[in-house]
Amino acid sequence: MLRTAIELADRDGIESLTMRRLGEALGVEAMSLYNHVANKPDLLNAMVDAIFVEIELPSQDEDWRTGLRKRSMSFRDVLSRHPWATGLADSGTQPGPSTLRHHDRVLGALRSGGFTVPLAAHAFALIDSYIYGFVMQEKNLPFETEEQTAAMAHTLLANIPADQYPHLAELVEQHVLVPGYDYAAEFPFGLDLLLHALEEARAADAGR
Incomplete structure (x- = not known):
């Protein structure tokens, strides 16, 4: 079912x-x-719990940054396969066992990596906000394939005066229209910046 x-x-x-x-x-x-199931909300909770089973979790024998990066990449892939889950994944009032296990493992990886409880809470919220936000933005893009991206870029260039919007034109010409451009590649770039910043926050917190 x-x-x-x-x-x-x-x-x-x-x-x-x-x-x-x-x-x-x-x-x-x-x-x-x-x-x-008792009702439709109960069905939706069960569906969300099933989705969390698909996410690769940090293992106990890897450092927190490696584990959280792997988990975040996997989470983004799962939400991309099931875009309906983006608005439901953390909204249920009765999370299932897979959801609870997932959250506990992520917090455990952060705590084992030297994060205090408050900093682990901040890190968890920040990482997931980035994942959800990226997936939602990606879902709303008016293109999917490289051909569609190029067509949209050419249309944009034809309709925006480069002398009025020079930086937009520059971005489109020198980045979006470069062969092989893929918006999805922005995700690991941003994720690595985020994890680096969290490592600096963890180290600073430990040095106090």
């Missing part, structure tokens, strides 16, 4: 997912689904 619900949400969006549609996809009456 969860697998089918996730497939429907991936394909058509979370707004289109109803108990009736899910029942039809499974070939059962919608009322029979209530033998497995």
